[in-house]
Amino acid sequence: MELRHLIYFIAVAEELHFGRAARRLNISQPPLSQQIRQLEAEIGVRLFERTKRRVEITQPGLIFLEEARKIVRLSEEAVRRTIRAGKGEIGKLTIGYVGSANYSLLPPVVRGFRKRFPKVDLALMELNTSHQIEALQDGRIQIGFLRPPKGSERNGLSIEPLIRESLLAALPQSHALAGKRRLSWRMLSGEQFIMIPRQRAPGFYDQIINLCQQEGFSPDIVLEASQFHTIIGMVSAEIGITIVPSSMQAASIQGVVFRPVGRENIKTELAMAWQKKNPSPVLLQFIELARETAKTVQRHDPVAFAPGR
Numbered sequence: 001m002e003l004r005h006l007i008y009f010i011a012v013a014e015e016l017h018f019g020r021a022a023r024r025l026n027i028s029q030p031p032l033s034q035q036i037r038q039l040e041a042e043i044g045v046r047l048f049e050r051t052k053r054r055v056e057i058t059q060p061g062l063i064f065l066e067e068a069r070k071i072v073r074l075s076e077e078a079v080r081r082t083i084r085a086g087k088g089e090i091g092k093l094t095i096g097y098v099g100s101a102n103y104s105l106l107p108p109v110v111r112g113f114r115k116r117f118p119k120v121d122l123a124l125m126e127l128n129t130s131h132q133i134e135a136l137q138d139g140r141i142q143i144g145f146l147r148p149p150k151g152s153e154r155n156g157l158s159i160e161p162l163i164r165e166s167l168l169a170a171l172p173q174s175h176a177l178a179g180k181r182r183l184s185w186r187m188l189s190g191e192q193f194i195m196i197p198r199q200r201a202p203g204f205y206d207q208i209i210n211l212c213q214q215e216g217f218s219p220d221i222v223l224e225a226s227q228f229h230t231i232i233g234m235v236s237a238e239i240g241i242t243i244v245p246s247s248m249q250a251a252s253i254q255g256v257v258f259r260p261v262g263r264e265n266i267k268t269e270l271a272m273a274w275q276k277k278n279p280s281p282v283l284l285q286f287i288e289l290a291r292e293t294a295k296t297v298q299r300h301d302p303v304a305f306a307p308g309r
Helices: 001-017 020-026 029-043 059-086 098-105 108-114 127-136 202-214 229-237 246-251 280-298
Strands: 049-052 054-055 091-097 120-126 143-146 157-172 192-195 220-224 242-245 256-260 267-275
Touching: 001 020, 001 029, 001 059, 054 059, 059 280, 091 098, 091 108, 091 127, 091 280, 098 108, 098 229, 098 246, 108 120, 108 280, 120 143, 127 143, 127 157, 127 202, 127 267, 143 280, 157 229, 157 246, 157 280, 192 229, 192 242, 229 242, 229 246, 242 246, 246 256, 267 280
Parallel strands: 091 120, 091 143, 192 220
Antiparallel strands: 049 054, 143 267, 157 242, 157 256, 157 267
């Protein structure tokens, strides 16, 4: 039994006339009659009572009609879902992200993707950069928003920068430098720093260390914490200062002020990463939308991406 047998049977059952059913199916009547006889012979049940004047469906035929319609509907739905999956319109995507992405690019990307592809299931996992690289390699996430260290591409990943953010110093409100409009790196040489551990964010960590060393000092790191919002909380408690991407101004923690530091052309990059060999249509759709959104965010969000206030 093939799917076409069911389609032929349904047409005859609904028309109760072999000639009309044949025209509906765009075939001639003799092959249609032959296909229905083959179907009856295969299942061993008479589906139609035929006379010269009319065709009637049998009681077993009515039961078979109900089931045949279900099978055809399921096959049509399978085709529709397969086509949509091929276009990236349905499926599942697990996204990793560093905490700072939640204050800049991640929300508009997720919002835009859900609006465009509501049938795709999205799952979010907050992971530092190092853990994201591991999760991408073992397939626990399909795409990540991170601040990649040099050489990340050697892990079989595609790395694409999305937005470039200015660097800000986060200071306790009572700090002596809080009244300055812009700071130089040398002004921070005697300060106590709170930093994200290098193993969690090697690219960002190395950038800050290098910028300090270019001014002739190594930062005095008195405390490390795994997330930017935790670090800013420690700044509020007057434990030390820190350096953050400009989008972290949106954290709005009481008792903390943000000041631009160094030259305006020094930026930190937020990138997306994915496995080079991942052929997922859903992933490709997400990547394209992230690119579109990043251009809009970079162009229209002066709070997060201005040189500083």
